Amino acid sequence: MRIGILSDSxxxxxxxxxxxxxxxxxxxxxxxxLGDLCESMEGRLTGTLLALARRHELTxxxxxxxxxxxxLLDENPSRNEEEETARAFLKHLPLRVxxxxxxxxxxxxxxxxxxxxxxxxxxxxxxxxxxFARTSFTALxxxxxxxxxxFRLRRGKVIREPVPSAEDLPLLxxxxxxxxxxxxxxxxxxxxxxxxxxxxxxxx
Numbered sequence: 717m718r719i720g721i722l723s724d725s726x727x728x729x730x731x732x733x734x735x736x737x738x739x740x741x742x743x744x745x746x747x748x749x750l751g752d753l754c755e756s757m758e759g760r761l762t763g764t765l766l767a768l769a770r771r772h773e774l775t776x777x778x779x780x781x782x783x784x785x786x787x788l789l790d791e792n793p794s795r796n797e798e799e800e801t802a803r804a805f806l807k808h809l810p811l812r813v814x815x816x817x818x819x820x821x822x823x824x825x826x827x828x829x830x831x832x833x834x835x836x837x838x839x840x841x842x843x844x845x846x847x848f849a850r851t852s853f854t855a856l857x858x859x860x861x862x863x864x865x866x867f868r869l870r871r872g873k874v875i876r877e878p879v880p881s882a883e884d885l886p887l888l889x890x891x892x893x894x895x896x897x898x899x900x901x902x903x904x905x906x907x908x909x910x911x912x913x914x915x916x917x918x919x920x
Contacts, residue, residue, distance in 0.1 A: 719815065720744030721906040723822075723859030724899035726781065727755035729765045734920050735905040736772050742907050742918060747772055748813065750859035750897060751779025751822030751832065754806075759788050761802035778809035779822040779859065780832045816910070819853040823860035837861045837896055841874040844894050848874065855893040855915075857908070862899035864906075864917055869893070884914040 720739030725732040732753075739747060753769065753776050754761040761782075769776055776782075786806035789799055811831065812821040824831035825847060836843050836858060844867035847856070864879040869892040879885065879895065887893055895915060898904030903920040 717910045718743045718745055719908040719910065720747040721750065721820075721857055721897050721908060722747065722900050723750035723897045724752045724779070724862055724901060725749070725754070725765070726752055726899070726901050727758050727762065727765065728901050729762065729768060731900045731903075731920070732765065733768060735900040736768070736774075738918055738920055739905055739907060740772075742916075744907060747774045748820050748857075749774045749776040750820060750857065751777045752781040752859065753779070754782055754785045754802075756781040756784035756788075759785060760799065761785055761806060763798045763801070766802055766805055775813055776809050777813060777820060777822055778806070778811050778832060782806050782809060783829065783832060814853075817854040818908070818910070819851075819856045821856065821858050823858050825851055825853070825856050825858070832860070835861050836867070836894060837865050837876075841867065841876050844876070845874045847894060848892060853892070855887055855895060857895050857897055857906075859897055859899065861896050862902050863896070864898035864904055865896045867894040879915075879917045881917050881919055884912075884916050887913045887915060889913075
């Protein structure tokens with residue numbers, strides 16, 4: 717199965733549509749958005765962006781901006797149908813999604829509200845090592861940080877490295893991975909082929 721991965725739209729409908737189209741062209745049969753579909757500074761989720769997510773049946777994971785907009789809408793209830801629809805949508809977003817041995821989250825994989833705020837990538841490997849130590853997934857795909865980065869657990873050592881662009885990255889059976897997909901606002905999305913066990917960064 718080919719899973720299309722996109723993240724951090726921050727309310728940008730055009731960039732999100734571009735990413736969706738690119739992933740479908742690459743043969744994605746399902747699309748997972750790793751969070752921050754909306755932008756907290758705007759304080760809303762537009763009807764057109766929500767319609768895009770529903771039209772393409774995106775599985776959307778809750779990010780920190782999505783949570784902020786949800787709380788804002790809770791604190792300021794409206795009779796506006798678009799806002800009520802957005803509030804209901806955001807309220808039911810999951811904090812993480814598992815597909816076999818693969819895990820998808822906005823940032824940390826703990827499934828708590830706090831986890832959507834705490835970045836894994838701070839330039840070092842300590843946080844990634846902690847995540848590997850307390851979890852069992854083969855690969856974690858996350859967003860939050862906007863630049864693509866790969867953490868590889870190989871023979872007990874965590875290595876931080878760039879994600880190659882537009883080429884297949886094999887996920888080896890003897891290794892584990894944390895892959896930060898990058899933001900669609902920065903022209904990034906990716907494809908995970910679960911049968912071939914390859915990950916491909918797709919620049920937009």
